[in-house]
Amino acid sequence: QHSRAITYYSTTFLNFGGHENQYLSTDVYVLALNAESGDYLWHTFHGESKWNEEVYGIAADKERVFLVGKADAEFFGCWPKLSGSDTDWYVIDPDNMERVERLCQPTRAYQGGNDAWVMALDATSGKYIKHTFLGSKASDDWGEAIAIDKDGFPVVAGSSSKEWNYDNHVHYNDSPRNSHSGGFDMFIARLARSDLEYHWHSFFGGTDDDWATAVTVDGNNKYFLAGYSQSNWSVRDVSPVAEHTVPVPDYDFVVMKMNNEGGYKWHTFRGGKSTEDVPHSMALSSDGATLYVVGEVRGPWKKYGDGDPLHGFSGTVGITDMAIVGLDVTTGKSKWHTFWGGLGADRAYSVATDPTTGDIVVGGTGDVSWKGDDNAEPIYTFPHVDGSLNPNFSVLKLSNYKFVINASVSGGNGSITPAGKTLVKPGADQKFTFEPGAGYCVAQVILDGTAQDWSRTTYTFSKVADDHKIEVVFKRMYYTITGSAGTGGTISPSGAKTVGRGASREFTVTASEGYVIDTLTVVKGTTTETITASGQTLWRYTFQNVAANGSITATFKQFHTITATEGNGGSISPSDQTVENGKSVTFTITAETAKGYVIDALAVDGNIVSAASGQSTYAYTFTNVTQNHTISVTFKKPQYLTITVSAGENGTISPGTSQIERGTTKAFTIAAASGYGIDALTVDGSVVAGASGTSAYTYTFAKVSENHTISAIFKQQSQFTIRTGLGTGGTISPRKDTTVTIGGSQSYTITASTGYVISRVKVVKGTTSEIIEDAAGKTSYAYTFTNVQADGRIEASFEKPATTYTI
Numbered sequence: 014q015h016s017r018a019i020t021y022y023s024t025t026f027l028n029f030g031g032h033e034n035q036y037l038s039t040d041v042y043v044l045a046l047n048a049e050s051g052d053y054l055w056h057t058f059h060g061e062s063k064w065n066e067e068v069y070g071i072a073a074d075k076e077r078v079f080l081v082g083k084a085d086a087e088f089f090g091c092w093p094k095l096s097g098s099d100t101d102w103y104v105i106d107p108d109n110m111e112r113v114e115r116l117c118q119p120t121r122a123y124q125g126g127n128d129a130w131v132m133a134l135d136a137t138s139g140k141y142i143k144h145t146f147l148g149s150k151a152s153d154d155w156g157e158a159i160a161i162d163k164d165g166f167p168v169v170a171g172s173s174s175k176e177w178n179y180d181n182h183v184h185y186n187d188s189p190r191n192s193h194s195g196g197f198d199m200f201i202a203r204l205a206r207s208d209l210e211y212h213w214h215s216f217f218g219g220t221d222d223d224w225a226t227a228v229t230v231d232g233n234n235k236y237f238l239a240g241y242s243q244s245n246w247s248v249r250d251v252s253p254v255a256e257h258t259v260p261v262p263d264y265d266f267v268v269m270k271m272n273n274e275g276g277y278k279w280h281t282f283r284g285g286k287s288t289e290d291v292p293h294s295m296a297l298s299s300d301g302a303t304l305y306v307v308g309e310v311r312g313p314w315k316k317y318g319d320g321d322p323l324h325g326f327s328g329t330v331g332i333t334d335m336a337i338v339g340l341d342v343t344t345g346k347s348k349w350h351t352f353w354g355g356l357g358a359d360r361a362y363s364v365a366t367d368p369t370t371g372d373i374v375v376g377g378t379g380d381v382s383w384k385g386d387d388n389a390e391p392i393y394t395f396p397h398v399d400g401s402l403n404p405n406f407s408v409l410k411l412s413n414y415k416f417v418i419n420a421s422v423s424g425g426n427g428s429i430t431p432a433g434k435t436l437v438k439p440g441a442d443q444k445f446t447f448e449p450g451a452g453y454c455v456a457q458v459i460l461d462g463t464a465q466d467w468s469r470t471t472y473t474f475s476k477v478a479d480d481h482k483i484e485v486v487f488k489r490m491y492y493t494i495t496g497s498a499g500t501g502g503t504i505s506p507s508g509a510k511t512v513g514r515g516a517s518r519e520f521t522v523t524a525s526e527g528y529v530i531d532t533l534t535v536v537k538g539t540t541t542e543t544i545t546a547s548g549q550t551l552w553r554y555t556f557q558n559v560a561a562n563g564s565i566t567a568t569f570k571q572f573h574t575i576t577a578t579e580g581n582g583g584s585i586s587p588s589d590q591t592v593e594n595g596k597s598v599t600f601t602i603t604a605e606t607a608k609g610y611v612i613d614a615l616a617v618d619g620n621i622v623s624a625a626s627g628q629s630t631y632a633y634t635f636t637n638v639t640q641n642h643t644i645s646v647t648f649k650k651p652q653y654l655t656i657t658v659s660a661g662e663n664g665t666i667s668p669g670t671s672q673i674e675r676g677t678t679k680a681f682t683i684a685a686a687s688g689y690g691i692d693a694l695t696v697d698g699s700v701v702a703g704a705s706g707t708s709a710y711t712y713t714f715a716k717v718s719e720n721h722t723i724s725a726i727f728k729q730q731s732q733f734t735i736r737t738g739l740g741t742g743g744t745i746s747p748r749k750d751t752t753v754t755i756g757g758s759q760s761y762t763i764t765a766s767t768g769y770v771i772s773r774v775k776v777v778k779g780t781t782s783e784i785i786e787d788a789a790g791k792t793s794y795a796y797t798f799t800n801v802q803a804d805g806r807i808e809a810s811f812e813k814p815a816t817t818y819t820i
Contacts, residue, residue, distance in 0.1 A: 452515025742811030
């Protein structure tokens with residue numbers, strides 16, 4: 014029906030597939046040909062007359078041929094003995110032929126459903142040796158690939174829908190060495206060479222479907238298993254070298270390595286997002302360092318550490334290309350990958366390596382013709398039939414990228430491209446590009462350990478015929494920048510300084526005491542720049558990304574410094590100032606009133622400016638500045654206390670209820686209305702005795718530390734008291750306190766003593782007072798209180814008059 018694979022040993026090619034005719038079912042066939050001439054050697058059929066047997070893999074050495082496949086019913090290794098005539102067997106219904114004897118029994122019987130099967134034949138004659146089945150009644154099991162390890166044991170790979178055990182074995186554990194995870198999982202099993210007796214088996218995969226397609230063994234007897242998976246998975250909590258591209262249910266290549274007892278080494282995925290990627294075959298490089306995996310893909314792959322493909326995806330996404338990937342057998346990391354094909358469907362089904370050259374040969378199919386590198390035409394023309402698409406054999410030969418050039422930078426300060434390990438075809442040229450870092454240039458290349466001076470930014474290995482190593486060395490480029498300063502300051506560093514190209518160099522300009530910067534001039538190559546630094550006492554300038562010689566020159570002028578400092582809760586503006594001699598500058602202090610702050614203390618040169626205390630803003634001006642000054646301010650959040658005022662009818666207390674800062678002093682004036690006097694003055698509930706009976710009284714709260722109350726009530730009174738006050742140099746009559754009936758009058762005479770005159774007379778009526786201007790300078794004066802309605806007072810002071818001399 015169709016051929017599935019081919020293997021080679023010694024001088025013989027072996028091909029296998031199925032056979033079908035009108036009355037008989039599909040059987041397995043094996044054909045042996047001479048490898049040099051193609052001459053027939055032998056062929057054979059195996060199977061069951063009524064059921065189909067499918068074969069998917071073959072492996073052979075000089076003694077044995079091993080086959081693997083899938084069967085949906087039990088079959089035996091050789092034909093049964095039948096009753097009746099078999100002369101016309103091709104027209105006889107097989108069900109009417111009695112099976113007399115079943116020969117060639119399997120080592121392990123068919124279990125049910127689809128079972129994987131393995132068969133051993135003699136390589137020289139093709140005669141049957143043994144066969145066996147793998148699987149369980151509850152699972153579907155497919156044998157997909159087979160290899161022979163270095164001990165001669167057959168290694169079988171396939172897929173199973175459920176976990177199964179190898180029952181009733183006397184030597185080996187019947188449980189798998191790695192459990193089934195769900196869906197279809199890949200399985201690998203090792204069997205005995207002589208009778209295909211079971212050694213061990215293991216499952217690998219995730220909860221989605223995973224299918225095995227290939228198995229191979231390296232020179233160290235390590236096993237490699239390839240297949241395709243729908244999802245990402247780990248093995249005993251070990252993550253893959255490269256993760257599945259997801260989303261499911263798209264398939265990715267999966268490749269894994271283990272020892273000959275199934276001990277896990279690594280596994281990795283390769284594929285493209287939202288595409289189906291299926292491997293079909295594997296082969297090892299001639300040196301055993303690289304594992305080649307080939308198959309079919311429906312789109313370009315996700316980019317991993319191996320970079321872009323050596324040859325890009327050729328067709329439309331969704332139409333397959335052949336894919337070949339080279340994996341490091343030690344780490345599982347991808348060294349390179351490539352795609353080949355045309356606009357039709359192209360699939361790689363097998364791969365082999367030339368043991369002499371190491372070249373890679375890939376076999377597959379393609380729908381339409383396509384070209385190789387540099388538009389190379391195929392050796393044989395693609396046969397089209399009436400312009401239609403028809404799959405043809407395709408054979409692709411690739412270089413093994415035999416030589417390696419390791420490229421690196423010695424000492425840093427630049428880069429080389431490509432860096433690290435570069436694979437090179439024999440006889441090809443390989444160019445490397447050097448990119449110096451900022452301020453650097455190429456100094457040397459070190460080729461295979463030998464250094465040579467080099468100034469160009471590229472180097473090319475021509476017609477590569479060996480491995481090489483290249484290192485590039487970069488050196489710094491330098492320029493001179495000169496710093497200078499005039500009288501009144503310094504520049505640091507001073508003089509000519511060497512600076513690498515692309516580097517930076519900072520210069521600090523510092524004015525001496527009493528000076529500020531006047532001018533700052535910077536030169537870069539042919540460009541001159543004036544820096545705005547005038548008036549500053551300190552300035553830093555940095556030459557950045559230096560690419561030419563340059564200079565920086567500073568001049569200075571005399572100035573004075575006013576240092577401004579501020580505490581929390583407000584600001585002083587401007588900040589520190591340098592003021593030209595004789596000039597003025599104003600500072601504004603602003604408290605953060607929104608946060609409850611006011612000015613606490615403003616000090617200028619250490620002296621307190623009392624007018625600023627308690628203010629929310631204040632301006633202070635330094636005029637005609639001739640020396641350095643300081644101005645500092647602190648702020649406070651004052652705590653206010655309340656003095657609650659309550660006045661009855663016919664009188665007042667002034668001021669009214671007040672908010673007073675803690676620790677301050679506040680005076681209140683109590684005044685009775687005309688014809689009334691204070692009946693009682695009460696402070697914090699206690700009566701103030703001295704206030705009763707007076708028409709006016711002053712009460713002072715000193716250094717307030719808590720809230721207070723002050724209240725007064727008033728009463729009408731029939732008489733008032735007028736008191737006197739007298740200074741030195743005269744008399745007042747009457748001198749004693751006088752009681753006057755309401756509405757009455759009281760007269761007073763003020764007389765200066767000899768040698769004195771009246772200097773001032775002050776009259777108080779209740780809460781009002783006045784100065785009697787007419788009394789000043791006189792020796793006597795009379796004053797009368799009329800219509801008295803409140804307590805009063807009259808005071809007199811005296812002075813000696815000026816002396817006049819006539820010359």
